[in-house]
Amino acid sequence: MPLTRPRALVTGASAGIGQVYAEHLARTGHDLVLVARRADRLQALADELGAAHSIEVEILPADLATRDGVEAVASRLGEAPEIDMLINNAGYAARGRVAELDFDALDAMLRVNVLALSRLSNAAMKRMVAAGRGTIINISSGTAFMQMPGNAGYGASKNYVLAFTRHMQLEAAGTGVRVQLVIPGVIATDFHQVAGNDLANFPPERVMRAEDLVVASLRGLELEEEICIPSLPEITDWQSYVAAEARVAANVSRDRIAPRYHNGA
Structure with missing residues (x-):
């Protein structure tokens, strides 16, 4: 029986951290499903990785700020070939x-950062728990x-990811499914430019390469670390x-109530 390669689905794969995950996984023999809005960039990356590493690379252009985009990716997570x-x-x-928020911009961000991640986690967990691995x-x-100041919406969305994933980890115990929470600091990608900031505003010692x-x-997965904070020197913290x-x-x-609320009585 021929051996099959593991298959990884990466969202936000056309640039930055997502692209680097795709490149590393390709080098280690994973077939890929690449998801992002920009079909042209996905196709260029798919052609490059497929040729360089003799792997299968699917592209799935999808806007995760839309329900249709999220459901297209959720559907793929439930289809063959299986996503590992x-x-x-x-x-x-x-x-x-908060007093000056652009609520259309906030709504779109929360749809990607919170709702899309939740729906795709749901679809993946359902399939992987049934398979006993993933x-x-x-x-x-x-x-x-x-x-x-100015970070309430984004910071809260990433607090959600932290809490949601830690609950997932409890639910995954004993199922054969691994769930890792990654908590990066400042990473040298175009994320900051898109957010209206500039990497030059950060001290160099605070900026990590996406690689x-x-x-x-990925090394944390090998070490069975459920929480990966890449620059944290001691996990005891x-x-x-x-x-x-x-x-x-x-x-x-x-x-x-606590004694301090008893008005000295």
Whole structure:
């Protein structure tokens, strides 16, 4: 019986982090399904990777800000040839102070960052749990830990990814499905230009190459790390964060208010 190669579906694959995931997975013998809005860029990347690595590369042009686009990708996750790995990478930042928000821009961003990721995670989990195997990687952001003026919408969307993925990890336990949460910092891609910023505004020591991020993520899978924060020196810092969270959770629902609210009585 001929051996079949694993197949990965990558969203936001036409540039930046998504493109680098596609390149790394192609080099390690994965067939690919590449998803993004720009069909011409997808086709150029598919031609390049297919020729260089003798793999099969499908393209699936889709706008994940639209229901039709999301459902087209969700449908592909349930079809043959089977998808073994989903990289939920598509996302962008629409920023603005809350009092000045452009709600059309916010709506479109949340559809991609929150709703599309949720629907594709749902479709992949359903298929992978039934098969007893598979890998899902969801990309959050270091801004999930930060509060900055003008970043409420984007930061909240990445907080959602963080929380949603951690719940997925609990549900995936014992199913054979791996779920990894990746929390990047500032990455050297065109993401920042699209968001109206400039990489030159960040100190060089804070900016990571997309290639290094992807290497950390894929190596983290080998190490069975559910949480990949590529530049975090000690994973114990994350563990301390989770422990502090657990202490708050233990006291968030009690039958009486805390003593400090008793007006000194």
